[in-house]
Amino acid sequence: MIDLQPLFTTFRLALITTAILLVISVPLASWLAHSRSRFKTIIEALVSMPLVLPPSVLGFYFLVAFGPAHGFGKFIEHYFNTRLVFSFPGLVVASVIYSLPFMVHPIQAGLAGLSPGLKEASFSLGKGRMETLFKVTLPNIKPSLLTGVVLAFAHTIGEFGVVLMIGGNIPGQTRVASIAIYDEVEAMNYHAANVYAMILFAITFSILLIVYFVNHRYVITRQL
Amino acid sequence: MISFSICKSLQTAHGNITLDISCEIPSGQLATIYGASGAGKTTILRILAGLLQPEKGHITLDGNTWLDTANGSGLLPQKRSIGFVFQDYALFPNMTVRKNLEYALEKRQDKKAIDELIEVMELQELHNRYPDTLSGGQKQRVALARALVRKPQLLLLDEPLSALDIDMRLKLQDHILQVHKHYKLTTLLVSHDISELFRMSDKVFVLEQGKIIKEGPPFAVFSNPQASGKFQFTGEVVSIEKEDVVYVVSVLIYNSIAKVVATAGDVQNLKLGDTVSVFSKAFNPIIRKIEMPIKK
Numbered sequence: 001m002i003d004l005q006p007l008f009t010t011f012r013l014a015l016i017t018t019a020i021l022l023v024i025s026v027p028l029a030s031w032l033a034h035s036r037s038r039f040k041t042i043i044e045a046l047v048s049m050p051l052v053l054p055p056s057v058l059g060f061y062f063l064v065a066f067g068p069a070h071g072f073g074k075f076i077e078h079y080f081n082t083r084l085v086f087s088f089p090g091l092v093v094a095s096v097i098y099s100l101p102f103m104v105h106p107i108q109a110g111l112a113g114l115s116p117g118l119k120e121a122s123f124s125l126g127k128g129r130m131e132t133l134f135k136v137t138l139p140n141i142k143p144s145l146l147t148g149v150v151l152a153f154a155h156t157i158g159e160f161g162v163v164l165m166i167g168g169n170i171p172g173q174t175r176v177a178s179i180a181i182y183d184e185v186e187a188m189n190y191h192a193a194n195v196y197a198m199i200l201f202a203i204t205f206s207i208l209l210i211v212y213f214v215n216h217r218y219v220i221t222r223q224l
Numbered sequence: 225m226i227s228f229s230i231c232k233s234l235q236t237a238h239g240n241i242t243l244d245i246s247c248e249i250p251s252g253q254l255a256t257i258y259g260a261s262g263a264g265k266t267t268i269l270r271i272l273a274g275l276l277q278p279e280k281g282h283i284t285l286d287g288n289t290w291l292d293t294a295n296g297s298g299l300l301p302q303k304r305s306i307g308f309v310f311q312d313y314a315l316f317p318n319m320t321v322r323k324n325l326e327y328a329l330e331k332r333q334d335k336k337a338i339d340e341l342i343e344v345m346e347l348q349e350l351h352n353r354y355p356d357t358l359s360g361g362q363k364q365r366v367a368l369a370r371a372l373v374r375k376p377q378l379l380l381l382d383e384p385l386s387a388l389d390i391d392m393r394l395k396l397q398d399h400i401l402q403v404h405k406h407y408k409l410t411t412l413l414v415s416h417d418i419s420e421l422f423r424m425s426d427k428v429f430v431l432e433q434g435k436i437i438k439e440g441p442p443f444a445v446f447s448n449p450q451a452s453g454k455f456q457f458t459g460e461v462v463s464i465e466k467e468d469v470v471y472v473v474s475v476l477i478y479n480s481i482a483k484v485v486a487t488a489g490d491v492q493n494l495k496l497g498d499t500v501s502v503f504s505k506a507f508n509p510i511i512r513k514i515e516m517p518i519k520k
Contacts, residue, residue, distance in 0.1 A: 120275050123301040124308040125328040126374060135327065139318040213267035 002195050005172050005179035010200075013088070013176060014156040017095040021103040021152050022145075024096075026138070029107035048105075050098045059165025062094045066166065086168045093175075094166045095156050102151040110144025111137070143215050150211045154204055225251050225377055226410055227292075230271050231280040234434065236262040241435040243267060243278075249427065254404050254411040255423040256442075259431035265414040266311070268431075269380045271410070273308050274301035285377060285410075304378075307371030307409075311382045315355035315361045321366050322351040328373035341369040344406070345399065357506065361392040365399065372403060379404070379411040385420065390479045397424055418446060418458050418499060419478050446501070456503035457482075464491055475502055 003058060032044060066084035067072040077083055084090035122132040135196065138145065160178045167174030169183065177196050184193035243264040249255045254501045257265045268442030270276040272283060274290070277298070283290040284306070291298040316324055325338045342351055345365045355363060364384060371379060381400070401424060404411050415421050421428055421442055428445045430438040438445050446458055459477035471491045473484045484502055486494075494500070 094244055115314060117310045118316060119306065120273075120301075121308065121310060121314035121316075122327075124273055124306055125370070127304045127327075128302060136316055136318075140316070142318075166394060187410060 002192055003171075003180075005201060006175050006177045006196065008176040009025055009088075009172070009175060010157055012152045013091055013095060014022045016092050017099060017156045018103075018149055018153045020092070020096050021099060025100070025103040025107050025148065029104050030111055032104070033108050033111040048101050051101050055159070055161025056165060058098060059094070059162040062090075062162065066090055066093070085166060086131070086170060086174060091163060091167045091174055094162050095159060098159060098162050099152045099155045103148040103153045106144045106148040106151065107141065110141035114140055115206060137145050138204060146211055150208065155201065157204060164223070226283070226285045227281040228272065229281060230268065230278045232267065232271065232276075232278040234264055234267060234443055236263055236264070240456050241434040244433070245429075245431070245436050247436065247439075249410055249412065251410050252408055253426040254401070254413065254424055255427040255429065256413045256415050256425040257429050257431055258415060258418070258421055260416060263431045264434050265431060266382055269308070269382050269412065269414060272378070273306050273380060274299060274304050305374070305376045307374065307379045309364075309367045309379075309381045309384050311384070311386070313355075313365055313367040315363055315370070317355050320352050321347060321358075322365060324355070325370050325373055328370050330374060333374075337375070339371055341372060344403065345369040360387050361396060364388065366394055368399065368403065372407060375407065377410060379409045380406055381411065382414045383414050383416070386415075386417070392496035393420070400424065422446070422458065456501060458499065458501050461494055461496055461498045461500055464494060464495065475500060477502065
């Protein structure tokens with residue numbers, strides 16, 4: 001019987017990472033879309049770094065930074081009693097940073113394409129910032145939000161290098177499906193590798209299919 | 225009455241100008257700011273709405289101070305009793321026409337207000353449609369209705385009719401005048417269409433390079449003071465043709481063309497697109513109702 005634990009770990013990681021990314025990306029993307037600050041380009045470049053850096057580079061620096069011997073890792077261990085290397089919380093933090101551009105870029109593009117008049121119209125109708133955000137801004141960039149969520153989710157599922165560097169291969173903790181596949185192949189256990197691979201393939205394909213279907217429908221209904 | 229004075233430097237396509245104006249509009253009047261594009265018209269509306277902060281300014285409406293930069297006080301846009309109709313209408317694409325109006329309701333406000341506005345603005349057929357499916361004139365009516373849901377004291381209209389054809393424009397001018405009277409609004413309209421402001425406004429402010437160079441009733445502002453003509457129209461020169469010894473100037477007045485004979489001296493400083501006043505002093509015009517043929 002195949003151990004399904006790595007698949008659960010993978011989807012748990014992807015879900016938590018996507019949820020955290022959604023919360024932090026909306027304000028970040030909104031700032032990037034509208035700010036005229038000098039620091040904007042620097043932040044933009046930093047957000048995009050995971051797109052170009054080899055995952056092993058990121059993984060290596062995470063390993064150094066999160067290690068209990070150094071500043072950040074020490075601080076977390078001391079105040080939150082959590083160790084970020086070779087642990088699930090560490091994987092979440094690394095994944096959030098690694099998948100950040102995949103969530104921020106679509107949302108930023110969506111916000112930049114939205115007429116600023118919508119927000120101002122909402123203000124002139126007496127509505128506050130929060131109500132405007134949830135009832136006007138976000139509903140009107142639904143396709144961008146959906147794209148961001150799907151890309152971030154899919155990218156986290158497909159993670160390999162970063163996870164290997166920072167998470168290791170601890171069953172039930174940091175052993176995700178992509179690593180389990182690598183492991184089984186190393187052990188010449190092609191059948192098990194194939195099962196993991198097939199399941200990942202089928203699930204991710206279905207998710208993408210549903211999302212594109214929903215997005216397409218959404219665009220059509222508004223034009224009827 | 226609303227009175228305001230505003231000072232703000234603007235970067236426009238024609239370089240930097242300083243917007244420096246002060247205006248008063250009595251309650252219940254419809255006033256128009258007239259000027260070329262880039263003169264700062266929209267900026268004035270945005271400052272009144274609180275969407276933009278002037279360097280120096282003071283705004284009071286019926287004794288309530290909305291903005292006073294001297295002591296650093298200012299109301300947020302949400303707290304000002306305004307209805308703002310944007311140039312691109314800014315309807316919420318994710319809501320139907322009715323939901324767009326309902327969004328504007330205040331807490332505990334009666335939903336009857338929506339039904340009344342839908343009736344007044346003739347939106348009964350459209351209330352379940354989404355904005356992307358509406359024509360320009362229909363969007364305009366929805367935007368106007370939505371701006372009135374909160375029963376504002378001040379209605380701000382930013383070139384609301386510039387994108388519409390002439391028939392639709394006339395019809396919507398009627399709609400605006402109708403709600404302006406019905407809801408006893410004080411209305412400030414931005415326009416660069418002389419026929420529009422003649423038809424609608426009680427008072428005109430002519431804005432040029434950030435300053436108000438003339439103000440008053442439309443006739444006093446746009447008429448030639450030397451002509452005491454009683455028969456007088458304002459229009460736009462659309463063609464100048466030479467015929468034998470005289471020139472024939474075609475002038476677009478509203479939506480009809482009038483041909484006027486002119487001498488070489490008259491046309492010397494006229495060019496296509498000029499705004500002109502066509503008047504006659506020597507005879508009395510006769511007015512007669514046009515009888516429509518009786519339908520059998």
